[in-house]
Amino acid sequence: MTTFGYIRTSTRDQNADLQRDALKAAGIPANRLYADEGVSGTLASRPRLDALLDRLEDGDEVVAWKLDRMGRNTRNVLDLIEQITQKGATFRSLTEGITTTGPMGKAMLTIMSAFAQLERDTMLERTRAGLDAAKAKGRVGGRPSKVDDKKLAKIRSLVASNDHTRAEIADMVKISPATLYRVLADL
Template structure:
């Protein structure tokens, strides 16, 4: 048994899913925890399961308690795929509505902007030989943010 664990959430690139699909062979059973973890739309569900079926790979969803090797499982898959896409759309709409409501109340999302004085200190420390990791720890920001500051023009 080989387990592939995707550590990113994305509609576009999911390298571990691609690796898992490439590794499948006839007679394998492709097991997922939950349908909505496999695909982001009904169309994508069908494309992935068709790809597995063409390779002779069985498909099982642990949390949804079915497999596509039976007619009932196939029917359940179709219905659950539609509901999984519906659930994702509802979550997306609620999140968007929540962010819009917060903006109307004057709340701004994201991390606070770094002021010019702090940026100047970051540049000074880095130019004095301080490591980006140490500077990031000192200011409680990410190391990548340090590099972004260093790559900005000085008058920003």
């Protein structure tokens, strides 16, 4: 029996150290950790997870820091756990303390997956409602524009004069060429 760890972060900005440390504390050596970093849990195919699944044999165990690292919705998680069990391996979640070694663990896994999806769906619904409410009040999310009315007027004047390249204009108004091209596209 060999125990393998699986780590997943959704974006490259996220840090996998917490997951890595928890799996190490659970006794899983670094050479048996499979990490998909910057890979969405909604994707059915994840390169390192696929490699882990290919390697599994009867009696092996797959350990994840948390159930939601395996997938983003109940169906995806349950399908993945089914693939693991079809190979004769088991799954264990450290945070939730769930294992598929017995029928009660499998039942709890199904329930926890459903609650995880409910939590995610509720969070998305609240986020959308908040964005819609802000939009209705005239507030728009996102980063403030680097080009105010004064810079826009200067850009228009410099472009109209035809005396400068786009790169020179961008440098003169202290914005990147990419920002300048976005501004010009909106004119």
